Amino acid sequence: MSLPLAAWFARLGGVDPAPFFVLSLLPYLAFLWWAQKVRAFPRLALRGFQLTLLFVAVTIAAAVVAQLAYGRQLAEVDPLHGGAEAFLTLSNLVVLLGFRPRPEQPLPGEQVLRGRGAAPPDPEDGASASAS
Amino acid sequence: MHALSLPTWWIHITSVLEWGLAILAVQAYGRLRREGGWRWLALAMVPALVSAMAACTWHLFDNSEALKGLVVLQAGLTALGNGALALAAWNLLRLQRLAPEDGTP
Numbered sequence: 568m569s570l571p572l573a574a575w576f577a578r579l580g581g582v583d584p585a586p587f588f589v590l591s592l593l594p595y596l597a598f599l600w601w602a603q604k605v606r607a608f609p610r611l612a613l614r615g616f617q618l619t620l621l622f623v624a625v626t627i628a629a630a631v632v633a634q635l636a637y638g639r640q641l642a643e644v645d646p647l648h649g650g651a652e653a654f655l656t657l658s659n660l661v662v663l664l665g666f667r668p669r670p671e672q673p674l675p676g677e678q679v680l681r682g683r684g685a686a687p688p689d690p691e692d693g694a695s696a697s698a699s
Numbered sequence: 700m701h702a703l704s705l706p707t708w709w710i711h712i713t714s715v716l717e718w719g720l721a722i723l724a725v726q727a728y729g730r731l732r733r734e735g736g737w738r739w740l741a742l743a744m745v746p747a748l749v750s751a752m753a754a755c756t757w758h759l760f761d762n763s764e765a766l767k768g769l770v771v772l773q774a775g776l777t778a779l780g781n782g783a784l785a786l787a788a789w790n791l792l793r794l795q796r797l798a799p800e801d802g803t804p
Binding site: 576578579580581582585587588593595599601605606608640643645649652653656663666667668 | 702704711717732734757762766772774777781784787789
C-alpha cells in the first residue's frame with residue numbers, strides 16, 4: 568500500500584515545480600480582480616492579498632540573488648530565505664486583520680435600520696441610497 | 700531542521716498560523732453577514748495551507764533532495780489553490796449581483 572505511494576512520490580520529485588509556480592500567478596490575478604469588485608470584501612484583507620504579490624516579487628528577486636551570488640537555491644541561503652518569507656508573514660497578517668470581527672461592521676439589511684435610527688429619514692437621502 | 704535559523708522558522712510558522720486563523724476569520728465573517736459565499740472562500744484557502752505545510756515539512760527535513768516531491772506538491776497545490784480562490788471570488792461577485800437590493804456600503 569505504501570510502496571506505490573512512495574514510488575509516485577519519488578516520481579513527483581523529478582518534476583520541475585517552476586511552471587506550476589508561474590502558472591499559479593494567473594488565477595491569483597483573476598482572484599484579485601474579482602475580489603476587488605465584491606463590495607463586502609474587506610478593503611484591508613484585499614490589501615493583504617495584494618501584498619502577497621509583493622512577496623512573490625521579493626521571493627523571485629531573492630532566489631535570483633541566491634543563485635547568482637551563492638550558486639544555491641533560496642531555501643539554502645537563510646537570511647535571503649527568511650527575509651523573503653517575512654513578506655508573506657506581513658501579507659497574511661494584513662489578510663487576517665482585514666477579516667477580524669468588527670462590531671461596527673454594517674450587516675446586510677441592518678444598514679437600513681441603523682440609518683433610520685440615526686437620523687429622521689430624509690426622502691432625498693433615501694432616494695440616493697437606494698439608487699446607489 | 701537546521702537548514703533554517705530560528706528566526707526563519709518563526710517567520711514560516713507565523714505565516715502558516717496567520718493563514719489558518721484567516722480561514723477561520725473568513726468563515727466567521729460569512730456567518731456574521733449571513734452570506735454563504737464566504738465559506739467557499741475559506742475552503743478555497745485550504746489548499747494553500749496544505750501547500751505551506753508541505754514546504755515546511757521539506758524545510759524540517761533540511762530541504763532533502765529525496766523529498767523534492769514536497770516542493771512539487773507545494774507548487775501544484777499553490778496553482779490549484781489560486782484557481783480555487785479565483786472561483787470563490789467569482790462566486791462572491793455572482794452572489795452580489797443576484798442580490799441587487801443589498802445596499803452599497
